[in-house]
Amino acid sequence: MxxxxxxxxxxxxxxxxxxxxxxxxxxxxxxxxxxxxxxxxxxxxxxxxxxxxxxxxxxxxxxxxxxxxxxxxxxxxxxxxxxxxxxxxxxxxxxxxxxxxxxxxxxxxxxxxxxxxxxxxxxxxxxxxxxxxxxxxxxxxxxxxxxxxxxxxxxxSPNPAGANGLSAIGERDCASRIAYGMPDISGNDRERYKGKTVAVLGAGHSAIGTLADLARLRDADPSTEVIWLLRGTDPSKAFGGGANDKLVARGELGTAFAGLVVNGKIKVESGFGATHVSASGERLRIGAGSACCGRHVIVDELIVATGxxxxxxxxxxxxxxxxxxxxxxxxxxxxxxxxxxxxxxxxxxxxxxxxxxxxxxxxxxxxxxxxxxxxxxxxxxxxxxxxxxxxxxxxxxxxRVELELPETGVCTRGGVESGIASSGCCGGPVPADVNACCAEDANAKSTGKSGRGCS
Known part of the structure; x- marks a missing residue:
């Protein structure tokens, strides 16, 4: 004491x-x-x-x-x-x-x-x-x-829309039409987004959950349009571990979201690194690349869910x-x-x-x-x-370690993706070596092997 x-x-x-x-x-x-x-x-x-x-x-x-x-x-x-x-x-x-x-x-x-x-x-x-x-x-x-x-x-301290880590040019001037994080689309914010063209920027769980909520709003009001602005080029990376995820709700969200994308309920603009946001009449023009010659989308509202x-x-x-x-x-x-x-x-x-x-x-x-x-x-x-x-x-x-964490179902180490069920890449007790990604990896390396699941 x-x-x-x-x-x-x-x-x-x-x-x-x-x-x-x-x-x-x-x-x-x-x-x-x-x-x-x-x-x-x-x-x-x-x-x-x-x-x-x-x-x-x-x-x-x-x-x-x-x-x-x-x-x-x-x-x-x-x-x-x-x-x-x-x-x-x-x-x-x-x-x-x-x-x-x-x-x-x-x-x-x-x-x-x-x-x-x-x-x-x-x-x-x-x-x-x-x-x-x-x-x-x-x-x-x-x-x-x-x-x-x-x-x-x-x-x-939410991250801004700009792909370079800074606010997109014009982002602050258009703040009244931009929300960050996860708006309450099914509740208090429903009227703000109903019947509008809404873009969501991001690829994490907040973005996926927001897009799923907007898709449900679209089912109730087909005049609502949903656009996913994805900085990367592979939408499937956002789908998660599915049935292999030990947190069932997280796995189910990824699986359901994949279905929304495949069925065309969410329009995908991949490889979209936002650089500019400006007013276009009563709407927003979100640009990627140079202000004059790059790609752009026209929307009513932008939700930035970039972490x-x-x-x-x-x-x-x-x-x-x-x-x-x-x-x-x-x-x-x-x-x-x-x-x-x-x-x-x-x-x-x-x-x-x-x-x-x-x-x-x-x-x-x-x-x-x-x-x-x-x-x-x-x-x-x-x-x-x-x-x-x-x-x-x-x-x-x-x-002392007093925690056992649930697995996510998919892991990428050094750019190589593998299923958790077979690799055991995460969770478990703390390995002695800080550069080992899991106990199994540390144990394998200690016996002269190349490692397990992460190397």
Whole structure:
């Protein structure tokens, strides 16, 4: 047990789990949540069904806190919506357990430093407490902490439409006709898109789910037209692992989506790298290539579902060690780099992979994935369990793996695709070698073989 104070930045599922684990170890968490209520980001996508059932979305320490209130755990095999995640888990956790006394809402972190130390000063740095500045309704405030777990996520930083990582030229000027993420097409946003020509840019689960919702809207109102703007050239890569995916809802979505494309309910514009967005009368002109001579489509609305990126601005005075391409911790990056490894299932990892050059600072949750996609909440829960143990000085527990992840059904390693069922490429215990993609691969290499499933 330790009396350390730990600042947790973000009051989403993983942030609340971090606070629960810290409390179990006798530490004092201070949860700084930018929104008006815990789970603010989840409230923006409460209409979305999760790909994983309840058994993968409830943290162990959080469940133990809830049990003391008489809480009944939902059916572990049921797939919840974001709204149900709030109603049956996050809201009770934030309001009916001891966590209610450590959560500070409407508290947006603006900067972190060490007391008396700028970024360049080293000697004695690790002993200085963290100084966290945040903004609330009363103005700027400061708290101090012995350690910091940044689980602020990426929801507030969606990737722009431009294929080069920048906003497409004119994108900001056309903001009133552009949405990001997953609009509530079957509910609150139905009238916005009904009877319109709608383009969706992206190839991940958010894009696929949005396109499927639009296809259902098209069935109800045939005047609705749906266009999929795909930067790549092979639409089938978005279909996923199908029946081989251990998360059934995710596999079924990919299979159903493939049928929509094959049956022509969704028009596909592949190899479409957006560069320009401009008004065309009352409509939008989305261009790929040069403004005058490239390809273009004319639509009424554009939905950009190209993923998210971390906000690193308030960490400027912290010594970070992040991969230069995907902005994830350098020891985690090789496991999730979408250029090399397409699996949604990533082997368990914790404090060792997430530590920074700033002692006592950890990035966890979706933010730890940087710009890489396909994060599972249960992965974040394992991360913060390990981090809490490490901060408490229980290095054995921090290094221990307490998670078995579901397989996705398909994996690409080094550009070579293989079925999970035969390769065993992901999940399982952490191999000793960070460059091994799975335990089976590490074991094969240790016996002098070339490796299994990933080489």
């Amino acid at each position: 330790t009396s350390k104070t730990v600042a947790v930045i973000g009051g989403g599922p993983v942030g609340l789990a971090a606070a629960a684990h810290l409390m179990e170890r006798g530490m004092t968490p201070i949860v700084l949540e930018a929104g008006e209520r815990a789970g603010h980001a989840v409230r923006q996508w409460r209409h979305v069904q999760l790909f994983s059932p309840w058994k993968y979305n409830i943290d162990g320490a959080a469940a133990r806190l809830l049990a003391s209130t008489g809480w009944n755990s939902p059916d572990p095999e049921v797939y919840a919506t974001g709204g149900e995640l709030l109603d049956y888990y996050l809201d009770p956790l934030a309001t009916k357990t001891p966590l209610k006394d450590v959560i500070r809402t409407s508290s947006r972190v603006t900067a972190i430093s060490r007391v008396g130390f700028d970024k360049a000063k080293t000697k004695g740095r690790e002993s200085a407490p963290f100084e966290i500045r945040f903004q609330n309704g009363k103005g700027p405030e400061v708290v101090r902490a012995d350690a910091v777990i940044d689980v602020s996520g990426t929801w507030s 998210f990126r971390p906000d690193l601005s308030f960490l400027n005075e912290m010594r970070l060690r992040l991969d230069s391409s995907i902005e994830a911790p350098v020891d985690l990056a090789p496991l999730i780099d979408p250029n090399e490894h397409s699996c949604g299932t990533v082997r368990p990892h914790g404090a060792r992979e997430l530590r920074q050059d700033e002692p006592g600072l950890y990035l966890a949750g979706m933010k730890s994935y940087g710009r890489a996609p396909t994060f599972l909440m249960i992965t974040g829960y394992e991360q913060v369990r390990s981090i809490a143990a490490e901060i408490a000085g229980d290095h054995e527990a921090a290094a």
